[in-house]
Amino acid sequence: MKQKVLITGNSGVLGINLVDYLHKHYSQNYELVLFDIQHPAEHVAAFTTITGDIRDKNKVQEIIKDIDIVLHCASASPSFEDEEILDIIVNGTDNLLENSFKVGNVQRFVYISSTSVYGVADKSPILETDKVNPYDPYNKGKIIAEQHCASWRDQGKCVPILRPRSFLGPHRLGTFAILYEWASEGRNFPMLGNGKNRYQLLDVEDLCQAIYMAMSGDRDKVNDLFNIGAAEFSSIREDYQSVLTEAGYGKRIICLPALPMTIALSILEKLKVSPFYKRLYKKLNKPYYVSIDKAINQLGYQPKFSNKDSLIRNYYWYLEDRKKNPDAATGLGNNTLWKQGAIKYAKYFF
Numbered sequence: 001m002k003q004k005v006l007i008t009g010n011s012g013v014l015g016i017n018l019v020d021y022l023h024k025h026y027s028q029n030y031e032l033v034l035f036d037i038q039h040p041a042e043h044v045a046a047f048t049t050i051t052g053d054i055r056d057k058n059k060v061q062e063i064i065k066d067i068d069i070v071l072h073c074a075s076a077s078p079s080f081e082d083e084e085i086l087d088i089i090v091n092g093t094d095n096l097l098e099n100s101f102k103v104g105n106v107q108r109f110v111y112i113s114s115t116s117v118y119g120v121a122d123k124s125p126i127l128e129t130d131k132v133n134p135y136d137p138y139n140k141g142k143i144i145a146e147q148h149c150a151s152w153r154d155q156g157k158c159v160p161i162l163r164p165r166s167f168l169g170p171h172r173l174g175t176f177a178i179l180y181e182w183a184s185e186g187r188n189f190p191m192l193g194n195g196k197n198r199y200q201l202l203d204v205e206d207l208c209q210a211i212y213m214a215m216s217g218d219r220d221k222v223n224d225l226f227n228i229g230a231a232e233f234s235s236i237r238e239d240y241q242s243v244l245t246e247a248g249y250g251k252r253i254i255c256l257p258a259l260p261m262t263i264a265l266s267i268l269e270k271l272k273v274s275p276f277y278k279r280l281y282k283k284l285n286k287p288y289y290v291s292i293d294k295a296i297n298q299l300g301y302q303p304k305f306s307n308k309d310s311l312i313r314n315y316y317w318y319l320e321d322r323k324k325n326p327d328a329a330t331g332l333g334n335n336t337l338w339k340q341g342a343i344k345y346a347k348y349f350f
Contacts, residue, residue, distance in 0.1 A: 008070070008072050008074035009072075009073035010043060010049075011037075012036075013334050018071065019032060034049045038051065054093075064096075064106065068105075071215065075089055089145050090145055093111065097149065112164065115165050116139040117143050118290075120133070121133070160223055160224065160226070161224075162226050165200050165290060166201055167201070167206075168311065174333070180243065184319060193261075194237070194258075195240075195253060197286055197287045200307070201230055205305065213299045213300050227290035230306055231303045232306035233289065242312060243312060254350060275339060
């Protein structure tokens with residue numbers, strides 16, 4: 001008999017890829033139930049879709065009763081208002097946990113957190129045991145949600161927590177789309193600092209693999225906290241250069257002094273004329289990577305894609321998507337094109 005799996009946030013980058021991954025590889029084992037505020041047309045046609053908000057107690061109580069596994073991917077965009085971010089991440093997660101274990105009979109609840117909980121770390125690689133350092137509503141909310149998950153684990157429930165690095169792949173746009181746009185137009189691309197820092201990314205397919213391990217592996221081994229990231233990565237300059245090289249125009253990464261550029265980005269952010277937010281640009285010129293040893297040894301995680309593989313794969317997806325959707329609207333999520341604000345004028349100097 002198939003297990004029923006509730007996936008929250010199925011219209012996001014991770015959700016879309018996770019649905020495709022599980023359906024492609026494990027449809028014989030799982031029946032997918034998709035829960036989000038909106039749904040891609042292809043999901044409506046092929047799966048059970050439920051439209052609603054994860055904070056809605058009545059809606060969650062209604063759908064949770066026959067669910068075996070919850071994969072909680074829904075979250076809030078860092079571009080939302082502060083109170084909304086905390087409400088969605090903290091209260092939404094708490095509502096799902098409470099109803100999963102008090103109303104329903106959920107066997108596993110897999111929570112997708114973020115390595116952003118470490119803040120601007122003072123060392124790399126970062127271990128799961130290293131301190132968390134919240135400095136904005138998004139990572140503060142993730143930390144509180146993790147604590148709620150851990151409290152249920154202490155009560156004997158199976159609640160694996162994954163902390164993925166920034167992930168990319170099909171449907172990922174957001175900040176990466178700016179790199180891809182400049183590359184496709186034959187432009188150089190600016191970089192904060194000298195670009196020599198190692199900066200780990202993650203392919204969304206590798207993240208899907210880790211989620212599958214968490215939902216299907218030995219209960220005692222998976223009921224823990226895991227960093228998830230690429231195993232192979234170089235300096236951020238070298239990895240981003242791979243996209244410009246692949247574009248074929250002979251362009252290169254142009255490194256700019258970190259301090260004045262950080263000040264400029266901070267001013268533009270305050271004026272609301274830049275798509276880049278502090279949580280993003282504060283880390284770009286620093287070594288930032290997590291240890292995935294625990295996930296490899298305990299979860300059975302085996303990442304397939306390097307940073308370069310993921311960036312180039314995502315770049316070609318971007319080119320195809322622009323052909324299919326040349327007039328795509330801008331938005332706030334990572335699966336939409338972002339308004340570049342003042343940044344769009346800077347590209348004419350590169």
